[in-house]
Amino acid sequence: MALRKYQEGGETxxxxxxxxxxxxxxxxxxxxxxxxxxxxxxGALIPLLQESQEIFGFxxxxxxxxxxxxxxxxxxxxxxxxxxxxxxHLKPRGRNIIRVCQGTAxxxxxxxxxxxxxxxxxxxxxxxxxxxxxYTLETVACIGACGLAPVISVNEDTHGxxxxxxxxxxxEEYK
Amino acid sequence: xNNLMEKCCDKCQHSPQTPCQDYxxxxxxxxxxxxxxxxxxxxLDHLSLLKLEKGNKEIxxxxxxxxxxxxxxxxxxxxxxxxxxxxxxxxxxxxxTGCHGFCEQGPIVIFEPEKVFYRQVTxxxxxxxxxxxxxxxGIVERLLYVDxxxxxxxxxxxxxxxxxxxxxxxxxxxxHIDPENTEEYIAQNGYQALAKTIFNLTPQExxxxxxxxxxxxxxxxxxxxxxxxxxxxxxxxxxxRYVICNADEGDPGAFMDRSVLEGDPHxxxxxxxxxxxxxxxxxxxxxxxxxxxxxxRRLKIAIAQAEQYGLLGDNILNSGFNFHIKIKAGAGAFVxxxxxxxxxxxxxxxxxxxxxxxxxxxxxxxxxxxxLNNVETFANVPPILLKGGDxxxxxxxxxxxxxxxxxxxxxxxNTGLVEVPMGTTLRExxxxxxxxxxxxxxxxxxxxxxxxxGCLPEDQLDLHVDYDSLGKVGxxxxxxxxxxxxDTTCMVDIARYFLKFTQNESCGKCTPCREGxxxxxxxxxxxxxxxxxxxxxxxxxRLSRVIINTSxxxxxxxxxxxxxxxxxxxxxxxxAHIFDKRCPAGACTNLLVFFIDEEKCTGCGACAxxxxxxxxxxxxxxxxxxxxxxxxxxxxxxxxxxxxxxxKK
Numbered sequence: 113m114a115l116r117k118y119q120e121g122g123e124t125x126x127x128x129x130x131x132x133x134x135x136x137x138x139x140x141x142x143x144x145x146x147x148x149x150x151x152x153x154x155g156a157l158i159p160l161l162q163e164s165q166e167i168f169g170f171x172x173x174x175x176x177x178x179x180x181x182x183x184x185x186x187x188x189x190x191x192x193x194x195x196x197x198x199x200x201h202l203k204p205r206g207r208n209i210i211r212v213c214q215g216t217a218x219x220x221x222x223x224x225x226x227x228x229x230x231x232x233x234x235x236x237x238x239x240x241x242x243x244x245x246x247y248t249l250e251t252v253a254c255i256g257a258c259g260l261a262p263v264i265s266v267n268e269d270t271h272g273x274x275x276x277x278x279x280x281x282x283x284e285e286y287k
Numbered sequence: 288x289n290n291l292m293e294k295c296c297d298k299c300q301h302s303p304q305t306p307c308q309d310y311x312x313x314x315x316x317x318x319x320x321x322x323x324x325x326x327x328x329x330x331l332d333h334l335s336l337l338k339l340e341k342g343n344k345e346i347x348x349x350x351x352x353x354x355x356x357x358x359x360x361x362x363x364x365x366x367x368x369x370x371x372x373x374x375x376x377x378x379x380x381x382x383x384t385g386c387h388g389f390c391e392q393g394p395i396v397i398f399e400p401e402k403v404f405y406r407q408v409t410x411x412x413x414x415x416x417x418x419x420x421x422x423x424x425g426i427v428e429r430l431l432y433v434d435x436x437x438x439x440x441x442x443x444x445x446x447x448x449x450x451x452x453x454x455x456x457x458x459x460x461x462x463h464i465d466p467e468n469t470e471e472y473i474a475q476n477g478y479q480a481l482a483k484t485i486f487n488l489t490p491q492e493x494x495x496x497x498x499x500x501x502x503x504x505x506x507x508x509x510x511x512x513x514x515x516x517x518x519x520x521x522x523x524x525x526x527x528r529y530v531i532c533n534a535d536e537g538d539p540g541a542f543m544d545r546s547v548l549e550g551d552p553h554x555x556x557x558x559x560x561x562x563x564x565x566x567x568x569x570x571x572x573x574x575x576x577x578x579x580x581x582x583x584r585r586l587k588i589a590i591a592q593a594e595q596y597g598l599l600g601d602n603i604l605n606s607g608f609n610f611h612i613k614i615k616a617g618a619g620a621f622v623x624x625x626x627x628x629x630x631x632x633x634x635x636x637x638x639x640x641x642x643x644x645x646x647x648x649x650x651x652x653x654x655x656x657x658x659l660n661n662v663e664t665f666a667n668v669p670p671i672l673l674k675g676g677d678x679x680x681x682x683x684x685x686x687x688x689x690x691x692x693x694x695x696x697x698x699x700x701n702t703g704l705v706e707v708p709m710g711t712t713l714r715e716x717x718x719x720x721x722x723x724x725x726x727x728x729x730x731x732x733x734x735x736x737x738x739x740x741g742c743l744p745e746d747q748l749d750l751h752v753d754y755d756s757l758g759k760v761g762x763x764x765x766x767x768x769x770x771x772x773x774d775t776t777c778m779v780d781i782a783r784y785f786l787k788f789t790q791n792e793s794c795g796k797c798t799p800c801r802e803g804x805x806x807x808x809x810x811x812x813x814x815x816x817x818x819x820x821x822x823x824x825x826x827x828x829r830l831s832r833v834i835i836n837t838s839x840x841x842x843x844x845x846x847x848x849x850x851x852x853x854x855x856x857x858x859x860x861x862x863a864h865i866f867d868k869r870c871p872a873g874a875c876t877n878l879l880v881f882f883i884d885e886e887k888c889t890g891c892g893a894c895a896x897x898x899x900x901x902x903x904x905x906x907x908x909x910x911x912x913x914x915x916x917x918x919x920x921x922x923x924x925x926x927x928x929x930x931x932x933x934x935k936k
Contacts, residue, residue: 154634154653155615155633155634155635156635157635157636158615158618158632158635159615159616161618162577162616162618189636192637193635193636193637196620196637196638196639196794197617197618197619197620197638198618198619198620199577199617199618199619200618200619214539214788215539215540216539216540216696216697216734216737216768216770216784216785217539217540217696217697217702217770218539219539219784220696220697220698220770220771220772220776221697221698252578252619253537253539253621253788253791253792254537254538254539254540254541254542254578255352255578256352256536256541256542256545256578256579257352257353257356257390257542258390258539258540258541258542258694258696258702258768259353259390259391259393259542259696259702259703260353260356260357260390260393260702261696261697261702263356265356268580269356270352270353270355270356271356272353272356272357
């Protein structure tokens with residue numbers, strides 16, 4: 113979402129995450145190699161952020177500061193880029209990312225009811241993660257599987273022709 | 288020989304470092320550098336096998352995103368196992384392909400060369416298919432497609448109206464070749480256009496051919512492609528130039544670019560390389576949206592294979608022409624489909640559009656001449672160079688040449704991808720090919736062009752679709768998305784839906800878009816919730832004019848279009864919402880009144896028990912009533928009623 117507003121304790125609150133996930137030695141090593149790979153390369157900021165997020169699952173303040181230093185850009189610029197694009201996350205997310213498609217075809221075929229039913233099942237609002245880190249709920253503008261509307265995706269799997277009452281069976285599969 | 292891309296014998300010296308000019312021609316007509324009956328026969332034999340001329344067969348399963356989510360890959364694995372068990376895997380090959388286009392009927396299983404078409408195949412059907420079709424040589428009747436209007440079953444796919452009505456020019460390989468195997472693209476004349484161009488034409492002649500074809504950009508704006516390429520060729524800066532493929536297909540409801548990328552990635556690579564040659568560029572980027580992981584994977588494989596065979600890279604086919612392609616994944620921003628935003632995103636910045644001073648073909652990516660075109664536009668280029676611009680211009684209308692891929696979705700029977708010549712009517716696309724509206728419901732409107740486009744009602748169905756005709760009636764070709772709506776869709780709600788989308792995706796840079804779309808969204812939401820005021824329509828129209836005239840980029844300039852077009856054709860719905868507090872389509876819950884038909888109600892009380900607001904009262908066995916003040920319109924009562932006596936209007 114292009115206009116995410118800063119919220120205390122919310123998605124864009126840098127102060128919130130103190131889990132120390134990013135201190136894992138092996139991940140730090142991989143991250144170090146990544147920084148080297150992109151050092152001095154043109155147009156590297158976004159791919160570097162994307163691959164760093166692959167390693168850690170999200171982008172902590174510390175990770176972003178290291179990336180800024182390595183790329184020679186101000187931290188404010190990195191933060192600006194990260195908060196512009198919907199795919200970057202400032203807090204850890206669940207093991208299973210549920211994306212409910214909000215595209216036109218899905219909307220016309222009852223996508224809103226599917227979203228409501230998933231919200232009720234998981235107790236989550238959009239962009240929230242469950243306490244046990246099992247699920248994160250997101251919406252996406254269009255997955256591109258319009259022939260199967262309404263569609264949701266969980267991780268890399270797409271589930272189409274979904275009826276609200278079937279959502280519970282789909283979610284159960286994912287631990 | 289196991290693969291067309293291999294050498295026939297040690298006389299062949301081709302490699303990316305020592306490229307041979309005749310490499311592409313040699314794949315299908317070789318050997319060229321020496322005479323040898325053995326070598327020639329090997330190649331012919333292998334080609335025959337690929338074309339299924341040796342009594343061998345293929346079973347094709349769609350492995351596009353849609354069918355994969357319905358389990359098609361598991362089906363393919365199971366089929367493979369069954370064939371191996373019966374020792375039939377030598378004569379019959381199981382192949383996964385790209386999208387065949389008939390998404391509603393997936394998973395699809397096709398037998399070639401007979402062209403038998405089975406639909407909605409499940410794991411439980413596999414054994415019967417192997418036994419009845421393969422072993423006994425029969426047909427599994429119950430898996431054939433049946434036309435809903437005639438009741439006729441179609442044995443082969445050319446008989447099915449969905450396919451019969453199409454001209455699959457760009458999509459000709461999708462659903463037929465294995466996109467992860469370059470030799471199949473080569474066997475279908477792949478890379479011959481590139482070879483022909485770099486050896487027989489000059490860059491100017493290449494541009495002239497594209498101009499002759501009349502090809503217009505398929506991303507939405509419809510700018511003449513040849514003119515764009517000429518601009519880049521004429522650019523003053525010559526030390527570095529770029530080609531960019533815009534694969535940030537963000538329009539909700541559009542998935543034609545995704546299908547081309549997943550099903551025939553080499554067509555795009557070849558088109559980009561030809562563009563590189565014509566415009567003097569040696570580097571290309573494909574900007575793919577992050578939401579298309581399968582497309583990204585297939586592109587990476589195709590690029591790696593093309594480089595492996597020397598079809599991309601330095602000194603391609605010993606011509607002196609260099610062209611490298613890299614992939615840039617988007618990060619989730621619709622606005623990055625806009626040209627300047629896309630380029631600044633590649634440069635590593637926030638994807639905010641810039642005020643255009645001059646053309647990007649003069650100064651684009653990193654201030655160098657850049658040619659930016661859409662996926663479908665590039666996929667049209669190889670056929671144009673292979674068969675000629677004149678041939679291409681013979682298809683379509685006076686101002687719009689060639690074919691267009693439409694994604695037909697929503698309240699329609701045959702959802703999927705439809706490719707037809709420009710000039711085909713909406714009626715033919717949506718009814719003859721699309722199969723009309725399900726459940727016999729009346730057609731209400733079709734949204735053409737995504738969030739930048741407009742809604743067209745029934746009396747526009749005989750419109751001959753092309754860039755100019757759509758513009759004249761307040762709609763837009765856009766990416767080619769067609770979302771069909773029936774009488775249960777509220778047009779005010781649809782306008783609100785599109786505004787919500789564009790408002791969300793607005794980059795925030797310019798005031799008219801950032802603030803204007805927010806104000807419009809607020810007004811539309813108010814109307815849908817029953818709080819519309821008499822001057823709301825006038826406010827919407829005025830806001831629309833200001834936003835269109837003053838926004839910085841295409842997103843803002845087209846955001847009000849859905850509102851204006853629904854006002855043009857469905858003004859009465861807005862008026863009903865505002866003045867009568869009524870939703871004619873019965874969709875806006877706040878405006879609905881739930882009531883119990885006293886003649887049908889048996890007084891069983893099931894609804895009263897289900898009602899979370901305690902709004903239903905009545906004595907046992909006597910008709911009940913709903914207190915509309917307390918009613919929260921959740922619909923639980925309708926769900927519980929076994930006598931169909933509760934209605935909403």
